[in-house]
Amino acid sequence: MQFETLSDIHAALAAAPKPDATALEAAELRNGQLTKPPAALGRLEEVAIWYCGWRGNARAQIDAPQVIVFAGNHGITAQGVSAFPAEVTVQMVANFEAGGAAINQLSKLSGAKMDVHALDLEQPTADFTQGPAMDEAAFLAAFSTGWGAVDPTSDLLVVGEMGIGNTTAAAAMACALFGGTGGDWVGRGTGVDDAGLARKADVVARGIAANPEARSDPLTALRCLGGREIVAMAGALAAARANCIPVILDGFICTAAAACLEQARKGALDHCVAGHLSAEGGHRKLLDAIGKEPLLNLGLRLGEGSGAALAIQILKGALACHSGMASFAEAGVSAG
Structure with a gap:
């Protein structure tokens, strides 16, 4: 799908489907009949029922997960x-394509098809301390790329990113969406020292000052302060919703992209769960702002979609129990 105006995106979000109420009810009923005490599997029960509702199948399973890594370069570097220098983005894309990155290993482990989309790496976004990172045409092109990257036959989606400078972009977006100062949202990213952390906070503050319109509209915040890869992630998340494909969100950058959709349309992330809590400073605040509790907390801060890809195993485990366990009647076990 090619988006030609911001209104097209708002219309797509407004038209997004809801989970299958019949499948949800049947999954909840099945969960109550399985050979275990009530709620004994904790959040595994909750996420299994959630997944079944979105797939329209009370005994769903994951057969065709997709991982997409988007890459873009940022003028604020x-x-x-x-x-790290901006050249690392290009080098890491080559590593993804060669199968040598962490996300390649985790995707393979989960049985996921992995795709890589590099977005105009030779043309970084503009330095947003001087004005908008992207004009509307560049923004819509990136969003359309993300939307089109989603395989409609997949049954689970993880989106990851690569882009030197993108934790600063994500912090600026979070600041525009939810307020506070640059210092409230920046983290160490690739491992900057204290002076680098202060520079990041200052860049966020100057970016907000240079783009005051970013505070008034979530999609404008994404355009003015984000990067092509972050916009593409948002496009992919929206496409997954249109196709009733559940999503596991990755870390701070992915969550910032997702938050723009949620702020633009309440409930836009109902098809998403948070895969993990990253070590990046503002991620917990961002998850709290969109009402998502992470499945894992392992101190990860790699990006690439790595934490979410690892969390595929948690969701697979939840569904293995939900869809594969016997009921009390089937097992001949007294329900008490």
Whole structure:
């Protein structure tokens, strides 16, 4: 789908489907009949029922997960916000394509098809301390790329990213969406020192000042302060919703992209769960703001979709129990 205006995106969010009420009810009924004490599997029960509702099947399972990594370059790297140079984005894309990154291993482990989309790496976004990172045409092109990258036959989606400077972009977006100061949202990203952390906070503050319109509209915040890969992630998340494909959200950057959709349309992330809590400073605040509790907390801060890809195993475990266990009647066990 090619989006031509911001209104097209708002219309797509408004038209997004809801979970299958019949499948949800049947999954909840089945959960109450399984050979276990009530709620003994904790959140595994909750996420299994959630997944079944979105797939329209009370005994669903995951057969065709997809992991997509989007890559983009950021003009704000000229401000010294990263411990690594912008050239690393191109080099890491080559590593993804060669199968050598952490996300390749975790995708393979989960049985996921992994795709990589590099978005105009030779043309970084503009330095948002001087004005908008993207014009509307570039923004819509990136969103359309993300939407089109989703395989409609997949049954679970993880989106990851690569882009030197993108934790600063995500912090600026979070600041525009939810308020506070740059210092409230920035983290160490690729491992910057204290001086680098202060520079990041200053860049966020200057970016907000240079783009005051970002505070008034979530999609404008995404355009003015984000990057092509972050916009593409948002497009993919929206496409997954249109196809009733459940999503596991990754870390701070992915969550910032997702938060723009939620702020633009309440309930836009109902098809998403948070895969993990990253070590990046503002991630917990961002998850709290969109009402998502992470499945894992392992101190990860790699990005790439790695934490969410690892959490595929948790969701698979939940569904293995939900869809594979016997009921009390089937097992001949007294329900008490």
